[in-house]
Amino acid sequence: MKIKRIKEKVVEGLFFLNGLIVIIILAGIFLLLLKNALPGLKEIGLMEFLATGYWNPDAYGKATYGALSMLVSTGMVTIGSLLIAVPLGIGTAAYLSDVASPRVREIAKPVVEILAGIPSVVLGFLGIVLVGPLLAKLTGTYNGLNAINGSILLAVMALPTIISLSEDALNSVPRSYAEASLALGANKWQTVTQVKVPAAASGIVAACMLGMGRAIGETMTVLMATGNAAQFPTGFLSSVKTMTSTIAIELGEVAYFTTHFYMLFSVGLVLFLITFVINLISDIVFNKHMKMLK
Amino acid sequence: MKTTLLFTMFLASFLIGVVPANAAMIQVKGSDTIINLVQKEAEVFMQADPSAKIAVTGGGSGTGIAALINGKCDIANSSRTINAKEIETALANNVSPVRIVIAIDGLSVVVHSTNSVSKLTMDQIGAIYRGEIKNWSEVGGANMPISLYGRQSNSGTYGFFREMVLKGEYAQSMKSMNGSSQIAEAVKSDPSGIGYVGVGYAKAAAGLTVVSVAANAGSAYESPLDETAVDNGKYPIARPLYQYVNGTPTGKVKDLIAFELSAQGQQIVAEEGFFVITSEYKAGNAKAGF
Numbered sequence: 312m313k314i315k316r317i318k319e320k321v322v323e324g325l326f327f328l329n330g331l332i333v334i335i336i337l338a339g340i341f342l343l344l345l346k347n348a349l350p351g352l353k354e355i356g357l358m359e360f361l362a363t364g365y366w367n368p369d370a371y372g373k374a375t376y377g378a379l380s381m382l383v384s385t386g387m388v389t390i391g392s393l394l395i396a397v398p399l400g401i402g403t404a405a406y407l408s409d410v411a412s413p414r415v416r417e418i419a420k421p422v423v424e425i426l427a428g429i430p431s432v433v434l435g436f437l438g439i440v441l442v443g444p445l446l447a448k449l450t451g452t453y454n455g456l457n458a459i460n461g462s463i464l465l466a467v468m469a470l471p472t473i474i475s476l477s478e479d480a481l482n483s484v485p486r487s488y489a490e491a492s493l494a495l496g497a498n499k500w501q502t503v504t505q506v507k508v509p510a511a512a513s514g515i516v517a518a519c520m521l522g523m524g525r526a527i528g529e530t531m532t533v534l535m536a537t538g539n540a541a542q543f544p545t546g547f548l549s550s551v552k553t554m555t556s557t558i559a560i561e562l563g564e565v566a567y568f569t570t571h572f573y574m575l576f577s578v579g580l581v582l583f584l585i586t587f588v589i590n591l592i593s594d595i596v597f598n599k600h601m602k603m604l605k
Numbered sequence: 606m607k608t609t610l611l612f613t614m615f616l617a618s619f620l621i622g623v624v625p626a627n628a629a630m631i632q633v634k635g636s637d638t639i640i641n642l643v644q645k646e647a648e649v650f651m652q653a654d655p656s657a658k659i660a661v662t663g664g665g666s667g668t669g670i671a672a673l674i675n676g677k678c679d680i681a682n683s684s685r686t687i688n689a690k691e692i693e694t695a696l697a698n699n700v701s702p703v704r705i706v707i708a709i710d711g712l713s714v715v716v717h718s719t720n721s722v723s724k725l726t727m728d729q730i731g732a733i734y735r736g737e738i739k740n741w742s743e744v745g746g747a748n749m750p751i752s753l754y755g756r757q758s759n760s761g762t763y764g765f766f767r768e769m770v771l772k773g774e775y776a777q778s779m780k781s782m783n784g785s786s787q788i789a790e791a792v793k794s795d796p797s798g799i800g801y802v803g804v805g806y807a808k809a810a811a812g813l814t815v816v817s818v819a820a821n822a823g824s825a826y827e828s829p830l831d832e833t834a835v836d837n838g839k840y841p842i843a844r845p846l847y848q849y850v851n852g853t854p855t856g857k858v859k860d861l862i863a864f865e866l867s868a869q870g871q872q873i874v875a876e877e878g879f880f881v882i883t884s885e886y887k888a889g890n891a892k893a894g895f
Contacts, residue, residue, distance in 0.1 A: 369758040371767055371774050439787075444794055453752055453797040456780055538780035539757065550780050560757045560781070 344580040351376075351573025360577060364543045366557065368571040376574045378581070380543040384458070384551035385582075387544055388533060391462025392469055392526045397519050399466070400473030401508070404515075407474070408481040409489075409503050420475075427471035431531040434464045438536030450548060456538030458547045464532045469522035476521060480514025481507055483604055513600030520593030524586050530555035554582050630658040631857055635669020635682030638765070639846050642708060642877040643682055643865075649873060650864045657857050673849055674700055679858050681849040684710065684765075702849045703893050707865050709880035711843035712766060713807035713829045714816040715789065717796045722746040724826045726819045727770060727841055733799060734766075736776025741797065753779040754788045754800035766801055769842055785878065789813060801842075803878030804829045818842060835880050845886055846879065853894045866895055 352360060355376045363377030403423070407416055438460050446455030484507050492502040508515065538550030539560070558575055565572045633643055640663040647659040661682075664672075669681035674695045687695075687702050695702050714730055716722060722744055725733075732738045733751055742748040753776055756763040762785070767775065782788045788800035793812040807815045808830065817826035820841040827834040827841070834840045854862060864870045871881040882890070 365777065367774065367777075369763075371771070439790070447794070453749070454780075454791065454795040456791065535783070539782075540778050540780050542777035550778070552781070 341583065344576055344583055347573055347576035348580040349573075351570055351577050354570055355574060360574070361581075366541055366552075368561070368565075368574065374571070376570070378554070378578055380541065381552055381554045381557055381578070382581070384537075384544050385527060385553040385555070387458050387547065387551060388461040388465060388537065388553055389523060389526045391458060391547060392465035393519065393523055395462060395466035396469045396473055396522060396526075400470050400519070400522065401477055401515060403470075403474045404477035404481055404518075405503050405508065408478045409499070409507065423471050423474050426467070429467075431468065431529060432535070434467060435532040435535030438464045438532065443536065452548055454538075456536060456550055458537060458544060458549065458551045461533040461537040461551070461553070462547070464536055465526040465529055468529055468532065469526045472525055473518050473522040476518030477511070477515045480511040480518060480600065483514065483601070484510045485604065510604070511600070513596045513603065517593040517597035517600065520589050520596070524589045524593070527589070528555060528582065528586055530559050534559055554578050558582075629857075630660055631680070631861065632672075632678040633659060633661040633680040633682060633848075634664060634672045634678040636666040636684045636846070637663040638684045638710060638762075639682050639708065639879075642846075642874060642879060643848075645873050645877060646865050646870055647861065649869070650861055653864075654857075654860065657861070659861065670702075670849060673702065673851060674698055676700070676851075679850065679854075680862070683847045683849060684844070686847065687849060700851045703852060703854075705848045705850070705862055705866075705890050705893050705895065706845045706882050706886035707848050707862075708846045708871075708874040708877075709835070709843050709882060709886075710765065710846050711804055711829055711835065711840060711880045712762065712769075712801045713804045714799065714801050714818060714842070715792050715807050715810075715813045716799050716816055717792055718812050718814050719796050720746060720814060722816070723814050724817045724819070726822055728821065730816075730818065731771045731773070734771050734775055734779065735773050736778060749797045751799060752795055752797045754782055754791050754795075754798055755779045756785075756788070756801075757781040757783065760784075762801070762803075765844070766842075769844065804880060806878065829880075835883065838883060838885060843880060845882075859894075863895060866890060 360376055360378055361382070362379060363375070364380040364383075365375045365377045366381060368374045368376060407419060407423075411419065439456070442460050442463055443455030446457070446460055447453060450459075488506055488510055489502055492506040493499075497505070533553050534556040537553065537556070539552040539556055540550035541552055542549065544551045558578055561571070562575050565575060633647070640661060644661045647661050651657050651659060666681075666683040666685050669678065669683055670687055670691055672678040673681035674691065675698070681702075686704070692702065714725065720741070722741060725744060729738065729744050733744070734753060734755070736753075738744060738751065740748060740750055755766070755775060758781070763775075767773075780791070782791060782800075785802040785806045788802050789806045789810045792798040792800040793810060799816075807813060815828060815830055817828045818841055819826045820839075825839070827839045829835060829840050829842070831840075835843065848862065848865075850858060850862070865874075866882070874881050
């Protein structure tokens with residue numbers, strides 16, 4: 312009896328330790344980013360960093376460190392991807408959970424999961440050789456390396472997350488809801504759109520937020536497909552340079568412990584804070600959803 | 606105790622093994638522009654002569670020249686000439702720098718094959734990339750906006766082109782591509798595009814027009830594909846790439862440089878996207894003993 316209890320305590324302690332390690336790593340990353348970002352932010356000033364648009368650290372004349380244009384670029388590419396992925400994702404999830412026959416579901420679900428496994432560099436490659444030329448033709452412009460290209464590719468990357476989590480949320484709606492709706496004479500379409508989706512809304516929102524978190528942090532795909540022009544974006548057809556691309560391009564060659572180096576960490580810090588807040592919100596919303604259904 | 610002994614023996618064997626080899630190793634240091642070229646040259650040279658040991662590292666031209674002055678390397682790679690102050694320090698350290706030209710760094714400006722513009726002056730190219738000329742009609746072409754393709758800021762070519770042609774900031778609308786072949790591919794599919802790539806890429810790519818360049822408004826337009834124009838230094842977007850050694854080289858250092866200047870070595874130069882050395886520089890190399 313005693314041995315069993317000790318064993319239980321040990322296992323409990325082990326799991327506690329595991330949880331603790333994750334928290335320590337997260338705090339460590341945050342502190343490391345903060346430590347390397349602060350000297351640069353002190354020199355440049357938070358206002359110039361966040362409120363001016365021109366990032367040109369390797370300038371011919373005076374170096375400037377304004378991050379606004381890349382903040383806007385990241386925002387545009389991400390929002391664009393959500394505009395594409397959210398309707399598609401929720402539609403697919405509703406289809407899989409309520410309409411599809413078990414056989415179709417058995418095939419479609421693994422396919423969605425395989426979509427998540429496509430390496431981002433492969434998607435970026437498709438962006439250059441397939442989506443780019445196609446966009447150029449469709450929009451009547453001369454090239455397709457722009458924000459929409461990045462949005463389309465990121466939508467493909469965010470879709471699996473949105474579909475699987477939305478489907479889980481729809482499935483967690485108690486059967487009695489749908490049965491009550493059908494008993495009242497509603498048809499299948501009305502039941503799905505007016506009962507199940509609203510009941511699962513918070514779960515679906517959480518799914519979309521997680522998909523957004525994935526899109527914001529993605530690097531290789533946007534690096535390859537958006538053209539990386541430093542300009543302030545003037546529309547979805549302009550070539551943009553996101554925060555992740557800037558870090559990926561410049562960190563490899565920057566001299567350590569210089570203003571440029573510190574400022575790249577500042578960009579990383581901002582990116583970290585954005586994804587952290589998004590994930591936190593989606594977590595809170597998801598928990599609320601689970602509680603509500605109980 | 607036993608482990609300590611083993612460990613000491615291991616360390617000792619390591620030292621014995623490494624020190625003599627290190628002493629015979631040729632250290633090449635400097636310019637990041639030519640590090641890949643010299644590494645390739647060294648690899649082929651070492652295959653032919655397995656007794657030669659060569660280490661090629663980067664760090665920039667200044668680093669290489671400083672290392673040569675301090676006796677830390679045998680050959681300094683440099684994409685610029687040594688300056689007066691460096692010569693002074695070198696002489697004070699009993700180092701007499703000797704210059705050899707191993708290749709010529711040049712860039713071709715390319716446009717889409719349907720573009721009617723095939724001739725530009727250096728000033729026009731500079732203004733296009735600075736964002737002052739925004740439409741092809743301003744340089745005698747069709748009425749369409751110019752889309753700029755360049756390299757990312759971590760590229761040496763990015764810096765070279767800016768120093769040599771722009772003498773100012775790149776336009777913010779320039780798309781930064783990941784390498785020369787990406788620029789070539791992008792311009793190939795963009796009728797309004799302009800890009801700069803190594804001459805090797807321009808030669809290989811169909812669907813591109815290589816622009817002829819004039820040094821200024823009055824002078825003749827020269828194409829980088831015309832070998833004599835490059836050979837007599839008339840093509841304007843080019844610069845020699847150097848190796849500096851201490852005094853007249855001997856032994857394996859001499860063999861390595863001789864190999865780089867040989868027909869086989871110069872073929873590697875062309876394969877790596879640089880221009881082969883011209884007769885003008887061959888004469889200079891002859892004075893250094895090659």
